[in-house]
Amino acid sequence: MVDPSAQRNPTRTPKTERSSLPALPDARSNKLLAALPADEFERLNRDLEAVSMPLGDSLCEPYLAMQHVYFPVDCIVSLLCLMEDGGSAEISVVGNEGIVGVSLFMGGETTPSRAVVQSAGSAYRLNGSALKAEFYRGGPMQRLLLRYTQALLTQMAQTAVCNRHHTLDQQLCRWLLLSNDRLHNDELVMTQELIANMLGVRREGVTEAAGKLQKAGLIRYHRGHIFIQDRKGLEQRTCECYEVVKKEYDRLLPDTQAK
Template identity: 65%
Template sequence: MTTESSSPAFAQSHATERDNPRQNQLLACLPEAEWERWVPHLELIDLPLGKVLHESGAPATHVYFPTNAIVSLLYMLENGSSAEIAVVGNEGVVGISIFMGGGSTPSRAVVQSAGMGYRLRADAVKAEFERSSPVMHLMLRYTQALITQMSQTAVCNRHHSLDQQLCRWLLLSLDRLNGTELVMTQELISNMLGVRREGVTEAALKLQAAGLIRYARGHISVLNRPGLERRTCECYRVVKKEYDRLLPDLVAI
C-alpha cells in the first residue's frame, strides 16, 4: 500500500515545480489573502493508480486538489457494476459534498491516472466556504461546471457510439493533464465507460486504425488530437464550453 506524504511543512517548503499547489487551477485562482490562509494546511499526497479517495456513502474527511493526476467519479450499483459520471484533474477539486453540505455522495472517487495532489481537511474547507465570498463563488461555479459534465456524460452514454464516448473521455482526460499519454488498464477503462473490456478493445483499435491513438498494454498515446475532436460527439464541446464560461480564470492559467 502506498503511504501518503501528509506533512503541511513538506507541502509548503519542499514542493517542486512539479508538485506546486498552484498547478491546481482552482488553488491558483485563490485571492492572495485566502491563499496565505490555505497554504499551511495543504498536504502534499501521492495519488497512485486505483487509489480510492472517497467511498460511496462514506463521510468525506478531506477534499483533494489534483496537480498532475486524474480522478474518476464512479457511480456504483448494488451488483458491483460501475460507470464513470465525471473526471477531475488539475482544473478542479474532489469532494464537493463537503462544502455543499451533503457530507457524502453515492459515488466513489478513484484515481484513474497516477500523480500527485494536495488535500485539505473537511472542517477547514467548510470554514473557508462560509468565511470567504471569493472562495464560495469559485467553488459554486466549479460545481455547476462539474454538474454539466455529469449530465452530458449521462446523455452521451445513452445516445452515442462507444468510440465517440472513448474520444470524449480521452479529450476530457487530456485537458486535465500536461502531455499526450495516459496509463490505463483495459479493465479500468471498461469500468469508467460501463462496458465490457472487449468493447473497449474494439473501440480503441478503431481509433488506432484511423491513426488517432496508439494503444498497447494499458498505454494510450494520442497521435492526432484534432482528429479526435472531429470524431467525438458534441458532448465534449458542450462540457468544455461550460467550463470555459464558468471558470474563465482557469483558462488563462
C-alpha cells in the same frame, strides 16, 4: 446503489510526506487554487498537504463521510456510480481544474459515488474543516466553488446523455479528450479493462473501439499506455458532448496562471 455496510475496501489515506514527492508542482498548478486572491490562497496554503495519488486508490467510498478534500495537480480522479451487482460507470472526471469532495462543502457530507484515482500523480489535500471555514466566509472561494460545482453537474448530465445516445467510439473519444485536458502531456496510463469499467461497457467493446482509433492514427496503445497522436482528429470524431462540457468549464472557470 451500494449499501455502505457492504463495503469491503475502506478508503485508503494517500501518503503525505512532502519529501517523498520529487519535483511536485506548485499548489497553484491546480486552477481553482490559482484563481484565488493571494490572501485567500495563503490562508489555505498553510494547511495544504502534498499527497501522492497512486493508480486505483480510493479517496471516497459511498455514504462514508469525507474528512478531506483534494486539489489534483497532475493526476486524474474518476467519480464512479456503483451498482449492487458490482458494476460501475464513470459519471465525471476531476483533474487540475477542480476539487474532489464537493459533498463536503455543499452540506451533504456524503455521496453515493466513489472517487478513484484514474491516472496516478499528486494532489494537495486540505482538511474539510479548513475548507468549510473559507467557504462560509462568503468570499471569492465560495463563488469559485459554486461555479465549479455547476460545471461538474454539467459534466455529469452530459455523460448520462452521451452514454444513452452515442456510440462507444464517440464515448471513448470524449473520455480521452476530457482526460487529456486534465494532464500535462499526451500519455494516459490506463488498461482497457479499467476504461471499460469507467464507461460501464464490456472490455471487448473498448478493445474494438480503441483498435479503430489506433488504425486511424488518432491514438497509439501499448501495454496500458495510451498516447494521443492526433487530438484534432479525436475532436472531429467525438460527439457534441465533449464540446458542451468544455465550453461550460471554460465559461465558469477561465484558465488561470499561478499568481
